Amino acid sequence: MKKVLLTVLLLALLGLGTAALVVWRGWYDVSATSGHLKPVYRLLDVAMQRSVAHYAEDIETPSLDQPELVSRGAACYRDHCAQCHGGPGVAPSSVGMSLQPLPGPLMDAADRWRPRELYWITRHGIKMSGMPAWELRLPDRDLWALTAFLQRLPALTPAAYGDATGPAVAACRTANEACVAGECPREATAAERPMVPRSRLEAGSLALRQYACIACHRIPGIVGPDTHVGPPLDAWARRQRISGDQPNTEAALIRFIRDPQEVDPGTAMPDLGVTEEHARLMAEYLLAQE
Structure with a gap:
């Protein structure tokens, strides 16, 4: 038995060493074309399948039969999902067709996933797949509306799909799009509140990730690329001033996050369409960094 265990250990070490060598030498092809x-x-x-099933198992599914819910879900699918997944008689965009792993059609999604699992996937996204998390973008009712529409999608003909998602159907705007259009809500709405249970700091970390702040900044406590486009945001609580020579207060930081070029016309930081509540969460997280 001792020899068997030793052999298994050696084989495991050999396998890990081989994998490390392949990665370090760059032999594994990471291109999306391969x-x-x-x-x-x-x-x-x-x-993915096991993780989704585990994390979604305690979610209670509401009634998804209301026609208005399905109609709203059709609009959200058209505006936010069809680009990658297509629809009956409708091809995905060139971006969707070029992703790896391929997003694939959702005409059979209701046969492969439970409603609570589709809701969880839509809300939280899937790492390393291109599937985004919509938790901070769409209100809970729209996430369930999408789930309701996916239950009907397998039965839709191309003509019926076109009717359900046609231009006459009202747009399904995200909270960010509302901000860019000058209609950003000042009070926290269901679209702005991260799913509970989360502490304020956990919610702030989520907001900083979901608005892609880590694409340009290194932020303590958040794993991201080793980027140097913008300055690191560590030890923020010790700073006296922020960009634009503003005092480092929560209110000033919120203003800068929401409208950076208004506060500092010389900054390269773009307007990310951050809602007020999300900006407050980000500010609280940064000001907690000693």
């Missing part, structure tokens, strides 16, 4: 190797694809697929 696709994943079958074992890698299968591993990622199984991990």
Whole structure:
């Protein structure tokens, strides 16, 4: 038995060493044109299925039969999902067709996933797949509306899909799009509140990730690229001033996050369409960094 265990250990170490060598030498092709190797694809697929089933198992599914809910879900699908997943008789965009792993059609999603699982995927997204998290973008009612529409999607003909998602159907705008249009809500709405249970600091970390702040800044406590486009945001609580020579107060930081070029016309930081409540969460997180 001792020899068997030693052999298994040595084989495991050999496997890890080989994997490390392949990664370090750059032999694994990460290009989207090559696709994943079958074992890698299968591993990622199984991990996704088991993870979604685990984290969604306690979600209570509301009634999804209301026609107005399905209609709203059709608009949200058209505006935020069809670009990558297409629809009956409608191809995805060139971006959607070029992603790896391929997003694929959702005409059979209701056969493969429970409603609570589709809701969870839409809300939280999937790492390393291109599937975004909509938790801070769409209100809860719209996430369930999308789920309701996906239950009807398998039965839709191309003509019926066109009717359900046609230009006459009202747009499904995200909170960010409302801000860019000058209609950003001042009070926290369901679209702005992160799912509970989360502490304020956890919610601030989520907001900083979901608004892609880590694309330009290194932020303590948040894993992201080793980027140097913008300055690091560590030890923020010790700073006396922020950009534009403003005092480092919560109110001033919120103003800068929401409208950076108004506060400092020389900054390269763009307007990200951050809602007031999300900017407050970000400011609280940064000001907690000693």
